[in-house]
Amino acid sequence: MADSPATLERIADLDRRLVTAVRGVRLLSTLSSPTSVQDAFLAGWHAGKPQLPKVDYARADFVQTREELEAIFLAADAGHPLGDYLRRCAQSWRIATELLDAAGSADATAHSINLFGRPNERLPGGTVSTLDAARHFIELADELGGELAAHEADYCIPAGVLREELQQRLDDFFGAGTIRVETDPDLIAKAAVGATRIRLRSATCFSEYDKHQLLEHEAFVHSLTALNGRAQPQLGSLATNSPRITATQEGLAVYAELISGSMDIGRMKRISLRILAIDMALGGADFIEVFKFFLESGQTESESFSSTARVFRGVPPSGGGAFTKDAVYLHGLLSVHTFFRWALKNHKLQWCRNLFAGKMALHDVIALAPWFESGYIAAPRYLPPWMQRANGLAGTLAFSLFANRIRLDRVEAEDLVLGM
Secondary structure, X not given: OOOOHHHHHHHHHHHHHHHHHOOOOOHHHHXXXXXXXXXXXXXXXXOOOOOOOOOOOOOOOOHHHHHHHHHHHHHOOOOOHHHXXXXXXXXHHHHHHHHHHOOOOOHHHHHHHHHHOOOOOEOOOOOOEHHHHHHHHHHHHHHHHHHHHOOOOOOOEEHHHHHHHHHHHHHHHHOOOOOEEEEEOXXXXXXXXXXXXXXXXXXXXXXXXHHHHHHHHHHHHHHHHHHHHHOOOOOHHHHOOOXXXXXXXXXXXXXXXXXXXXXXXXXXXXXXXXXXXXXXXXXXXXXXXXXXXXXXXXXXXXXXXXHHHHHOOOOOOOOOOOOHHHHHHHHHHHHHHHHHXXXXXXXXXXXXHHOOOOOOOHHHHHHOHHHHHHOOOOOOOOOOHHHHOHHHHHHHHHHHHHHOOOOHHHOOHHHHOXXX
């Protein structure tokens, strides 16, 4: 039965209230460390007297925000897919405010796990965990490292040069001025992205892989879905970074790297190392121990600090807790890949395109399919280049579906010899 105009208007009104309510909730930026914390830590490290970093987190009063989110949650119809979507979003944002209130305390870990899960959670359709997958990729990367390094070009792209190259590419794709690329001397991470701005850390060396990863992961997924979400006529919440969509967003972004050929084994190892580091921190390792772990794994001091700071966002650096967001990268990647293969097998490739209409979870694409069909949720204005080539994507997925039936543990070397 079609929704009445009154029902759709009520949903749109609740959605507008949701967008307004969460404007001051900035999870990642609030929990990030300033460059001064890195400078102080590395100075102590060089002096042979490393100390656990101290971060003063900004505080805000989220009492009214939670009251409004609770009101939206109760007003939305749990039996209606759009109402259920709003309830899930409101609940996710509420947990985010609780995490921010707990920033710096041991309580923050429980809220993080509630939002992003743990490294040892089972992967969809399998018996192995995200932690198992991380160990597999690290082991393979270490085995192949020496062999592959000899075949890779070793050169640096300065941040200023990369900014110009990315700006030209983005202007050509989205239109001049839609997304601006800037350099930022105060950025700890190599890059940070928003709907209309990408920041690059100044005085940093970027590889060719870095350039393509920034395009495919940051611009053609994170920025693209934000812009498509902003263009939605009814559900403005599809432009917001609700924590509940993180696994799908990051999984889709990493999948974009993979299918576009922008994913190198070193990148896969870096993602996997963060998962092991989260597990270490949850098991009691402190900031210094995790920092040493990254150093011993081949990262520079600056990279090791950045990686460790991600693990300890908002939690005490003394160990026993972690900010678990980075556990979603592999879990999300494998979930998105499974979803894409499932969509091909069930003749639902349109659902893969719908995934780019805004920032949503895999659950939303399935549950809200009728509202895509009716036009209540608009089709995505922008699609990544690899998604525009639907035939190529279908071919890759079809091959993947069949190749998974081949058991490598049963293959002998002589089986691979072709010809007489």
